[in-house]
Amino acid sequence: MMYWGKWAAGFAATFFSAGIGGCEPQAADLVIENVTVIDGTGRPPKEGVSVTITDNRIADIRRGGDTVSVDDNVRRIDGAGKFLIPGLMDMHIHLKGGSEITKDGLRKPAINRKQGIGALHSYLYSGVTSLYDSGNNPDFIMGLREGERSGKITAPRIFATGAIVTYPGSHGSSYEEGDVSSWPEAIETLDRHLKRKPDIVKLTLEERGWGARPMIPILPVALMEKIIEYYNDQGVRTTVHTPSEVRARQAIYAGVDNLSHPVITGPVSEKFVKLMGAKKTPMVTTLTIGENYGRLEQSDAFLDEPIYRASLSESEIEMLKTEVRERYTGDLWTKWMTIMTPVAQENLRLLHEGGAVLVLGTDQTIGPAVHREMQLLVDAGIPPLDVIRIATQNAAVFLGREDELGTIEEGKLADVVLLNADPSEDIANAKSIDLVIKNGVVVDFDKLALPGRR
Ligand SMILES: [Zn+2]
Structure with missing residues (x-):
């Protein structure tokens, strides 16, 4: 050239x-x-x-x-x-610093820029130059995005949804800002969200009817279709949290542009592998979030690797090695994720070989998690060169920015x-x-x- x-x-x-x-x-x-x-x-x-x-x-x-x-x-x-x-590009994070736990144990929105910038710098230090924040306090994350774009802060490129759009009481509706329950009443909420210029809007579609979790309200698919169409008409892409094949399939046929998680509720069907190979709806891998429990239970040695030492404070490392590790050990959720992570890994391998577009994401908030995710994908049987593509070019496809990035x-x-x-x-x-x-x-x-x- x-x-x-x-x-x-x-x-x-x-x-x-x-x-x-x-x-x-x-x-x-x-x-x-x-x-x-x-x-x-x-x-x-x-x-x-x-x-x-x-x-x-x-x-x-x-x-x-x-x-x-x-x-x-x-x-x-x-x-x-x-x-x-x-x-490298992580297409599923929730940057730390956007919320805090109150004395009553409730999570509420906060703005801790120092914490946010520390995490952003751990990404740069780990070779990560673009991030998609998949749900956060909008004032916090959009403020940092503005800082990055105007050159006021040193950070990876930040892409974000701000609030998550979903049904009241549904998975991810912790910030009521994005709650919608009917059409056309939802339009007012969507317009308010659009004013914040989300790069990709995150929706959720999960009833939590698996593992040891309760059933919760779920976004009706007909409403979801209206929401996706509305955002797409404004030139904005959408992604959706779905844990299962049936929900992923519903979201795809409701017109969603990306899937934010792999299928982790059970082995995928052959039909689904073919569907994903044909549709090429990008699917984010997020193995790390589930694997993290069993990994820490087994050994805390990884926390002494230089990349973790740089990305976490002494006190955070100490807490992970003691309190958190104790909490994870023998926990039902740890056991469940230890069983289901290899299932999700095998699903991702099958999808990759079937021509699906996988995209790296961790659902975490520190740079080293990206390297863990790549390792888990290689361990799943995906060749390293393909994993690098998943962490770069395919991530740019997720963003719709493959002409410029990746x-x-x-x-x-x-x-x-x-x-x-x-x-x-x-x-x-x-x-x-x-x-x-x-x-x-x-x-x-x-x-x-x-x-x-x-
Ligand atoms: Zn997430």
Whole structure:
């Protein structure tokens, strides 16, 4: 492809990035030389490549000694022996800091920006450059999104729903702001929600009729269809929390754009695998949230890995190792999730092989969870290169931003991670991070307000 001159890339940046790039500080040009590129499309790694970044775009990718003619003030990064992947993307989080537990044990909305920014920095430190917050206090998350887009805070790109839209008393209706019970009365609520400019609207469709949980009210499917149509008519995509095949199927035929969870209530049918291969409705993987219980019950050693030490405070680690671990140990929910996680893993493998579009998501709120999710997907039998695609290109498809994000290709926004070891050989090597570039800017790890130490 052509070499985008500085002017052309600058023009492209202005032209395309409205709403994403914002007006962050101008990046100096840089070139990563002689690196092995894993571009996020699932294609095999390419060795000896030079990648030039101009402003906030990937301007030029070329192979071999055919070096790019760049002027002297360009920063050159030696990529020899290293691996360049697209910035990782977590398409299901709930950023910490948007709520607090009262003395009576109730969860209520709060705004703890320090906590939120600490978590956002743990994502950057873990190589994650885009996030989708799938339900939070709207004042909290939309405030941080605005801060990121205007360049006031250092953070991954933030995409968010704000409130969750669902039926009163249904799963996720903790912030009443998104409760709807009938049509057309719901329109007023939806319009109020739209004023906050959600990137993707999250709905829920679950009766909790499984495990040891009670039956709760559920969003009527006919109402859901109206809601999805209404948002889509305003150009806004939707995603839905569904835990089972039957609910996922209902949501797909109600017109939903994405599914926020895998099927975890039981093994998927062959028919469902075929349906997902045909429809290609992106499905978020979220294995980590359920697997987390049994993992901690079994051993707390992972909390001493450097990436966790950096992402959690000393007191959080201490609490996880004692109080939380004690609570999880022998707990019915822990037992249930330990049984059902391999079922969900096998479902995801079958869906992947059947041509479904899987998307990485953790349902957690720290960066290292993304690496756990990738490991669980590899353990499920999905090849590492495909898992990288699930964490990058497919995540961009989930957002509807695949023209700009998710791969290392000329013209894309420059969100990349340089690794010291090959993640296509061992996905754990994705934790071996040399540097992270977001929007063309090298993230200065020394300036991150990480909750722990590094
Ligand atoms: Zn969630």
